[in-house]
Every structure is written in C-alpha cells, then in structure tokens.
Amino acid sequence: xxxxxYKNRKLYCEGLPIExxxxxxxxxxxxxxxxxxxxxxxxxxxxxxxxxxxxCYSVKANSNIALIRLFVGxxxxxxxxxxxxxxxxxxxxADPKKIVFSGVGKGNDEIxxxxxxxxxxxxxxxSQELQAINDVAGRIGEKAPIGIxxxxxxxxxxxxxxxxxxxxxxxxxDIRMAPKAYQLASELPNLQIIGIDCHIxxxxxxxxxxxxxxxxxxxxxxxxxxxxxxxxYLDLGGGLGITYEDEEPPQPVEYASNILEEIKEFDCTLILxxxxxxxxNAGVLVTRVLYTKENEVKKFIIVDAGMNDLVRPSYYGSFxxxxxxxxxxxxxxxxxxVGPVCExxxxxxxxxxxxxxxPGDLVAVMSAGAYGFxxxxxxxxxRRVAEVLVRDDRMYVIRHRESYEDLIRGEExxxxxxxxxx
Ligand SMILES: Cc1ncc(COP(=O)(O)O)c(C=O)c1O
Numbered sequence: 001x002x003x004x005x006y007k008n009r010k011l012y013c014e015g016l017p018i019e020x021x022x023x024x025x026x027x028x029x030x031x032x033x034x035x036x037x038x039x040x041x042x043x044x045x046x047x048x049x050x051x052x053x054x055x056c057y058s059v060k061a062n063s064n065i066a067l068i069r070l071f072v073g074x075x076x077x078x079x080x081x082x083x084x085x086x087x088x089x090x091x092x093x094a095d096p097k098k099i100v101f102s103g104v105g106k107g108n109d110e111i112x113x114x115x116x117x118x119x120x121x122x123x124x125x126x127s128q129e130l131q132a133i134n135d136v137a138g139r140i141g142e143k144a145p146i147g148i149x150x151x152x153x154x155x156x157x158x159x160x161x162x163x164x165x166x167x168x169x170x171x172x173x174d175i176r177m178a179p180k181a182y183q184l185a186s187e188l189p190n191l192q193i194i195g196i197d198c199h200i201x202x203x204x205x206x207x208x209x210x211x212x213x214x215x216x217x218x219x220x221x222x223x224x225x226x227x228x229x230x231x232x233y234l235d236l237g238g239g240l241g242i243t244y245e246d247e248e249p250p251q252p253v254e255y256a257s258n259i260l261e262e263i264k265e266f267d268c269t270l271i272l273x274x275x276x277x278x279x280x281n282a283g284v285l286v287t288r289v290l291y292t293k294e295n296e297v298k299k300f301i302i303v304d305a306g307m308n309d310l311v312r313p314s315y316y317g318s319f320x321x322x323x324x325x326x327x328x329x330x331x332x333x334x335x336x337x338v339g340p341v342c343e344x345x346x347x348x349x350x351x352x353x354x355x356x357x358x359p360g361d362l363v364a365v366m367s368a369g370a371y372g373f374x375x376x377x378x379x380x381x382x383r384r385v386a387e388v389l390v391r392d393d394r395m396y397v398i399r400h401r402e403s404y405e406d407l408i409r410g411e412e413x414x415x416x417x418x419x420x421x422x
Contacts, residue, residue: 001040002281003033004364009327011364015393018286018325022362025386025397028287028305030373031364032398034391036282037067041074044240044274047256051263053270056100058238059085061275061370062283064387066398068092071278077120079238079273083110090117100235100271102149102199104170111136115144121233123149123197125172130185137190146185147195147233150178152216156201156209156239159316172198175216182224193229195271196221199237202276205249207258210236214262221268234263235271242280244367245319252277276370283369285310285385286325287348289361290340299335301357306339307346308379310365310372314345322349325362330355337363341380373399381407 003014010017013033021031045055056077059068063085068078069092077098078089089099101114102123111133114122124130124146137144151172173181185191200213214236221231236259241249250258263270287305294300312318322337333356337349348365357363376384383402388395 002036004036004284004366006327011323011325011327013284013390016390016395018284018364019362021388021390021395022286022288022325024395025388026401027362028285028303028309029386029388029401030283030285030368032062032067032279032283032369032387032389034070034389037070037279038074040278040282041071041076044252044256044272044278045075047252048260048270048272050260051270052268053272054098054233056098056235056271056273057278058273058275059089060374062279062372063088063374064398065092066389066396067279068094077271079275083107083113086110086114086117086119096120100147100197100273102197102237102273106132108132108136111144112140115140115142120145121195121197121235122146123195123235124181124185125149127173127181127184130181130188130191134188134190143190143192145192145194147193147197147231147235148173148178148181148185149197149199150175150217150220152198152200152213154200154209154213154216156204157206159203159318175220178220179223179227182227182229186229194231195233195235196224196231197235197237197271199235199273200239202239203241203247203249204239205241205247207250207255210239210255211258211262214259218262218266221266232268233271234266234268235273238273238275238277240274240277242276242367242370244280245321249277278370280370281367283367283372285365285368285372287363287365289357289359289363291359292335292357294335299333301335301337301354303337303339303348303363305348305365305385306341306380306382307343308341308377308382309339309385310348310368311375311377312368312371313348313350314343315375320348320368321366322352322354323364323366324355324357325364328355330357332356341382378402378407383407 056079081103096118099119149172287303291302386401387399
C-alpha cells in the first residue's frame, strides 16, 4: 500500500504531481510519502499490540533524520549499527533508552559513545566484543546492558548477500556456543545481561524461517533462565520483505500473529527491527531521461540517476518497477535503463518492457525508499541527490542536493604539492 498514484495520467505523490516537484528541486531526487510512512509504521506496530513490545526502526534502511523524527513521534525506538547511525538517531530525537546497537564490528569509540548516550542494549556478536564492551564500560565507570546476537543457522531463503543467519555468515555467535558466551558475559564485571537477539536476513517472503529462529531462541532462553540469567528482551531483528515485482510476503498482521502465537506465554519484551517494510514502498527515485540510443541488439534509455544513487539493481540484481511520470500512449519496447556512471554494471533495469521514452521524460523508480539513498555514494564524483518528503499537497526538502564544494569537503592538498620547490 502506498500513496503514489496516477490522476489524469500524471503520477502523484499524495496530493502533489511529481512533475511539479521535479521542476522545483531538479533531478534526480528521492521522494517519500508521509502518509505511507505513517501507515506502514502504525500497521506494523499495532500488529504486536497484544504483548509488550518495542519497534526499533532500522536506521540503515533510510537514515534521514526527518524520517527518524517522524517514527520517533509514533513511539519508535531505533536499531543502529554504527556511531554515525547513533548520532543520527539522537539528532532525530530518539530516546536513547529505546536504542539497540547491533553490528559485527563495533569500535571502542562507538562503544563509549553508546554507553555515554545511555542506550537500551548492545547486541553483541562475538566473545571478543563482550570483552571490549566490558573494558570500555569499566574505564568510564558504566555498566553495559547487553544481549547476545545468536546465529541460529537458519536459511531465510533470500538473496545470499542479505542472508545473515547461516553459520557461514559473519553475523552473531553460533547458537551452540551462545551459552558459553552468556557465561563469559555473566563473569565480566561491567556487563549486565538483559537480552537475546537474532536477525536472520532481509527481504524475507516466508514467515517459517523467522518462527523457526524464534523457537530456537526460546529454547536457549529457557536454558539461560534456569542458570539464573535474566532475559528481559527478546530481539527478533527485522527482515520482513516487500513487493518489488511479484513477491507475496506475509502482511505485517500475518507475520505478527505467527510470532505472537509462539511468544504469547513467554515473559519478555519483544523487540523488532524492521527497516524495508516500513520505508521501502514509501519512497521512489525520480530521474529524467537524458538520451536514448540503440543498435541492432540493444536499446538503451540513459537517465540522470545511476548506480551511485540506487545500487540495488547492480549489486543484488534486484527489480524495481519503472513508471513514467506522465502516461503517454506510446509503443512498448524492450530496453536497458542505464545511468551515467562509467561502469557496465550501471543499470536500473535490464531488458525491461517499457514504453518508448524520449529525452526530457521523467520516470519514477518505484520501491526505492529502503537501501536507496542510504546506500548511495559519490562514485564518479557525482553529488548525492536531494530528498523530498510530501505530506498531502506540501513538499519539504529533507536533504539538499550536494554541491561541488561538498564533494571535496575534508580533502587537502599537502604543501609540498602546492609549492614543489620548497
Ligand atoms: C541487525 C539488523 N536488524 C535489522 C535490519 C533491517 O532489516 P530489514 O530492512 O530487512 O527489515 C538489518 C538489515 O540488514 C540488520 O542487519
């Protein structure tokens, strides 16, 4: 469900024609629908209403502080994976007591920052990390609240790059080794065990793998509780998928009811870390056709957004629907929609059936709200694009297009290169 629809052959975001927004901010740009974001978060959150729970929005999916603030206003906590994301969460107004810190390689500086911020819980991914958190906490006189991220060795049946809960993945501590890690944690003086965590992968289109992971975690928690270890929070991670093309992931209510069925008698607060399902279909990337060209084997539509702006198609081979911002009745062709970046892997769609576009036409690359801007780069020294939020018939620029000055900010030419004679 989203609020990007055609009215009189023009594509709108809520009450505003996308063409009008493009005239005002230029292209390319990311565009988010406020009411879609609110609806996705609310539906997901309410689906778990029957039990004590905390929805920690996964900042990596889309880290703009305006979106963080929007979710904070709806009661969200945050799931962060770096000091930078923690900084964003705090600047977006998140309550530190609702922030969980995941990630396989937290540095000492990040650990210290999180401790001083007073976060809810570190999701710890190795025994050495337990030690490191203990050391930093001891040095600054804090007690660190921790849960262990368990790797349950479950196939989430998703793209290998976004599968995280298999033994061969770098994430978490093997579930059979977890009791030993908890024992170590209980012996370290500056740690306080409060939870358990797992995240088995992203873009999950089936609910069984997550239920299986939950069952494994429950068994482990029962074992830990018998040893007197207190597990107050069970964090199931994120991962619920969305429809990009023809996938049929479970709806949040169905996803939740399967989880609730398993956990209803289990005395703990459930934490969830959704990202994609909240923001994915609430955002599009708007881009303009620069040129078209063809030879005897291929037709190309060259647009002004590239793989640096939206890497998912070239990185994961993922599908994004591409819609004309103004519907014409032109013949359909099969073409590659490609960007300006100097890589053959710079494409937004390959062999796509699409109406014949002309230079100057605008298109919307759909379902680009998650892992779109947040994975964008400056490759080819391309400026990162603007981000716009629409609410009803008003638009708000929530990130300005980068300038050329932004591109070289922080760079320096050493003196010996400026004055080679000296
Ligand atoms: C630890 C953790 N939590 C949550 C998420 C969010 O996943 P998704 O956007 O699929 O909901 C991720 C994504 O990779 C993750 O690594």
